[in-house]
Amino acid sequence: MSTITTTDDLAAFCMRAAAAPYVTVDTEFLRERTYYSKLCLVQLAIPGDDPSNAVLVDPLADGLDLGPLYELFRDHGTVKVFHAARQDLEIFAIEGDVIPEPLFDTQVAAMVCGFGEQVGYETLARKIARAQIDKSSRFTDWSRRPLLDSQKRYALADVTHLRDIYEHLSAELDRTQRRAWVEEEMAVLRDPATYRTEPADAWKRLKMRNPTPRFVAIAQRLASFRETYAQSNDVPRSRVFKDDALLELASLKPRDPKDLGKARLLLREGRRDPVAAGILQAVEGGLAVPKEDLPSLPQPKSRDQSNAALADLLRVLLKAMSERAGVASKLIATASDLDDIAAGARDGIWSKGWRAKVFGRDALRLCNGEIALACEGNAVRVVPLGETVTDG
Template structure:
């Protein structure tokens, strides 16, 4: 194992950046805390190559500009496992998302693994190594960090290097590396990391069951909750849980006393924000909600629609089996619904999924393709003219 470089001064950081500039790819991981804040508190950045490993302490450094300039070099591939939260931290600090990236969690299903496999599972399966869980609940804000903590953090990128090299070799052998291009490009969408308060309600589950006034109230309260959580840097659910949003939308309290009487409502929040919450509820009742605009997908589907989805699912399973893929990575039920309802954002209309099965599925939906059964196998053919 290479010696862990602990970077906590500007001179050490400059030397590390010179090392980074010589590399064609880097394995990266972050340690952060988010239990008591809206924004993740950046506590440690681990970087490794096959030859060296470093743990950078952002709490000890006055500026990380030089580091991010080095990492953001477009000639260097940034390798992560499940990178959404890591990229969110980078975006919040720099206002940009690094590219290009390679995510081993996204790539793994193309090599026969389940959808969204955990890092420890990949390390165990590919390297026959069982990762320690001794510091899973570490408070990474506390200094100094022990040697054991640094070794635990460094392991995440040391083994990530090995996983990446193995995956790259396998993907190239199977000619599947290009399949991932679109998936990785989608990670550059800044909307993934910068939640607009106005659109916060879109992430609340069960909204399609609300009446017009109730939906309008939930939309207003979600926007207020997101803005307040951002301004106060506290978890949104510390202000209002999702189930409380629905309760308020149904009960529609008109004053602080009625708000406090709602079962489970935080009295401290009521005293601090109660008047604002009641005002927002009253105003929301007077206007129509923003339309769900879900093209009927949230409504109960007809038996014919469900049957069509079953047929599409069958074809997906066949093509997945032919390519030794988990069917879930090729197309989920939701992906098929998007295609059925002619949604332009369907992943089945893009990239390798379109070539493998999307175009064929479109042919079925248009009546241009037919399915048949022969010798206990399902096949598709072009509809005769």
């Protein structure tokens, strides 16, 4: 099991990878005690059974520069293959300011090819590569050195079997002419904004129930302070203070350290400077917002109960269309999307691109009374109004 610990060796492998049609990629990282993921290992594999075609890259090795890897990521001649790529891509977007191109995510491709909702790597390895993954090293400290042989075998398996998975799914996409469907899904993963959390937008993560505008103004500033502090000090936002403490503070509106002491949910770390000072400053900023400038949460979409039957019909239609297409239904539309359509929405991700062809157009036709649904044995089919429905 080859482990790369020098920049020259990494450059040599990346040169080989640049001549290959694809390279499979995975990472091991830690994030329990930091805001940003700590990259501990990179796994790479190119086609072929030669043991030298699969390597581990140790980013913790003294003097190792990942520059050659980032150059490979920018090389459009080699497809970069990941499984459930988002967390891996976030690391490279932040540490290397690079998002691999071209990009292929086997989890997304598997959903398009009928393997179900967010199918795991172990399932695909078993079904496609006929391999069993040893999970014993999954929850391990990847920052400790030296790595055990069991850890290395586990890490390499994440990219060696991925070669078979990619080749199978790629061929299936060509056979079904659905490669463009996966490309549509890659747009979000290729967008650098996907991996940035702006402090000013951090409040949108909060679950606030019918708050007052003043409450929202304070919560916005508390969330912005917490995000800025967490990013600057590379600590998890929950280590600054948790969401429930933030919402309690927005309700209490503490003006001084004595008021801060009344917060039941604020842990000891949050009562010390500079966090305590930041909390009081954020509250003061929220209280100072003029009444006419106060924010408010968007009003929830009205979902008339009279549309419940239509929502149920849309669920039947979605299930039928997803099964017919062999695509995971949640990739087409969510339960919330169906409720929105039943309540009058006529635009959404479900109404664009390949989703419109598979489901969206028929969903709108159903809402407009242009089609009906009929059972034929165990199947459901779309019936244009005016067509005679015969017994199945």
